[in-house]
Amino acid sequence: MTTATDSAPVLTVEGIRKSFGNKEILGGVDLSIRRGEIKVLIGPSGAGKSTLLQSINFLVMPDAGRICLEGRPVDPSDRKGLCLYRQQVGMIFQEFNLFDHLTALGNVEIGLVRVKKMKRSQARERAMAELERVGLGVHAHKYPAELSGGQKQRVSIARALALDPKVMLLDEPTSALDPELIGEVHAVIRDLGAAGMTMIMATHQIGFARALADEIIFMENGVVIEQGPPDKILDDADCERTREFCTKITELGGR
């Protein structure tokens, strides 16, 4: 409501570092996002975008750094607190990761029943509403193996939305999709943005990033090289390497 709370960051990430063996993947990343903001991570494969998103949710344990949700630091060694935190941070994976033994409805419902301890009838109603929101009401009783890639990703978005997340992390949500199916997932994400969802998304879809993002963050070798408004980063970046990357990727994907 008030501008004071709206301008306070929902999520802040400070000095996140991660190495696998002696290979450093994240070399100290800072990030902060306000309510309703959409930030898009771009950068070459291996830049650390995916590791960063998974570190924010502690699916990858960072070696160093601090993450705060609404100003409160998250302590990953407190298991209860971690589960509570993860409920508030929706995660969308490149490979969907739907639960294969559950129907679309079951996938959306299980978090409500098992994690939020909601009554099954209530959970079913809520899950159905979320599936309808992503346009999959008619497919509610199908299993993941019976759905197309685009449908699977939309179910996974519904699964995350059902828990009322404060932030959504999207890790290349359309990279594993047939080109034909990308549009339907983009449409759902666009609607989310229009509804005011706070999002951090990694993607190679540069046209989509330009249309959606409040800010684009260019990453390489585990650090943020440059960040700013889409037009600035994509067309007129200060850093030579950012310009080079954006030129190549816009040539491929169009503006």
Place this chain on the structure above:
Amino acid sequence: MSTPFSVLQQSLPYLLQGVWVTLVVVLGSLSLGLLVGLPLAVGQVYGPRPLKRIIGLYVWFFRGIPLLVLLFLFYFGLFPFLHLDFSAFTVAIIVLGSISSAYQSQILRGAILSIPEGQMKAARAIGMSDAQAIVHIILPQALRLAIPGWSNEYSVLLKDSAVTYALGVAELMARAHHVASRTYQHLVLYLCAGFIFMILTFLGTRALNALHRKVKLKGYS
């Protein structure tokens, strides 16, 4: 003088009673094996290192020693030493169940490990604890995958159960042996026992296949 046929006719009810004993021993040890094997498998995949090592030793012990040695060790050795007065029948189920738990734990461990890593990640991402993820996401999928391996475990246990006759358990083999040594109709009695074992193997495997088809996930070939 009795003919092979008349001996068979007279002893069939007696042999069939042994089938029940055999089936109780097999189903009992299969269940015990699952009850113990499931936590062992979960412990071996997700547990801390010392636990993994202890489970490894347990599996090594029960897979490394011949069935007959284990039966004698427990029945004549360990249980009397502990002043535990268990019947041969009970010991048969305990020993076969323990051996089966070692094998079943490895069938289940393989099944758990074959579930893609993303399933665990997605479960954690919606705020499930690891225990919830194992119970609600990993095991329902892993158990489905484990059924073909189990069906093998059933047929192995069925045949191994014949060895418990050495303790005096009145199962099918013991009864066939008993009648044969009384009537000298060895050929027909052991053929008959063998035939019944074949039928039991066939029926059990069929039942497990039907179960496998019933719980198979839609959309998978």
